[in-house]
Amino acid sequence: MQTWSAGWTAGSRGPLEGDSQGGAADRAREIVGRVGDKWTVAVVHALGNGPLRFTEIRRGVDGISQRMLTTTLRALERDGLVLRTVYPEIPPRVDYELTPVGRSLLDTLWLLMNWAVVHTEDIDRARREYDAK
Amino acid sequence: MQTWSAGWTAGSRGPLEGDSQGGAADRAREIVGRVGDKWTVAVVHALGNGPLRFTEIRRGVDGISQRMLTTTLRALERDGLVLRTVYPEIPPRVDYELTPVGRSLLDTLWLLMNWAVVHTEDIDRARREYDAK
DNA sequence: CGGTATCCACTTCGATACTG
DNA sequence: CAGTATCGAAGTGGATACCG
DSSP states (O other), rough: OOOOOSSOOOOOOOOTTTTSSSSHHHHHHHHHHTTTTTHHHHHHHHGGSSEEHHHHHHHSSSOOOOOHHHHHHHHHHHSEEEEEEEEEEOOOOEEEEEEEEHHHHHHHHHHHHHHHHHHHHHHHHHHHHHHTT | OOOOOSSSSSOOOOOOOOTTTSSHHHHHHHHHHHSSEEEEHHHHHGGGGOEEEEHHHHHHHHOOOOOHHHHHHHHHHHTTTTEEEEESSSSSSEEEEOHHHHHHHHHHHHHHHHHHHHHHHHHHOOOOHHHOO
8 A cells, every 4th residue: 555645746737728717618518508408409409490389399309298398498488599479369379489599509409410310320339338348 | 268179170280290200310319418418518628639637627627526527427438439548557547538439529519619609698688688577 | 278386206416435 | 646435405307287
């Protein structure tokens, strides 16, 4: 045994320069975390073809519960990414559609989805190899 | 009161065609959810400038706990996005670096980060307006 | 239809302590 | 330094019931 009380005061040049000091990158990461969440991605993607009603989204996004759909849509509405329109009819009708900013997000998300599709095999293989230990 | 027992068998053309049937889109969404998570984005981003040691990443990614850094790195390693290299020295030294696939992810994530930076103001304003009710 | 409200199982994550 | 182990607080999300 030994305690390595000496030897690690040296080294460690500072990488990441210009990152941790400015709050901008942190904010960006927060937003990415918000918007990169599973249900958000699915819902934004579902709205890509035009306005949809609540139930239509629910049918399109497989496995989402009513509560999570409501929560996700509220968050998107709050961030100005989705526009909610209520038609005071009987029966009630509510349409959801992407705002221009929401559509710009979809463009970017689509790139990420595409990355995922392209690399699905790589990832699956890597997982199998890793798990084989 | 009234129950609207009639009136909603009609309507609802099926949008989302080609989505919910193929499991590919679901898989892609799963991966996006995995990889779009807050800490993952931050760590991958931190590794963008080259290999880093555990502690260096921790310093660079503000607010991450030791446990979450370990967990995040293991998941990235398992998915083949990060390469972990152990140098059997005293004191111990472990380097983490992006694999080629990991770097391709970073390229895409960078676009998303950039989107977030560009639209931070829009989102903040939308939130303020929404909350003012 | 399009929600809201409630309960609760399960997961996530930070703090803390300990190891090679 | 680079972790692992454990615990408890907090958050997440599904199931269910009910309303305009």
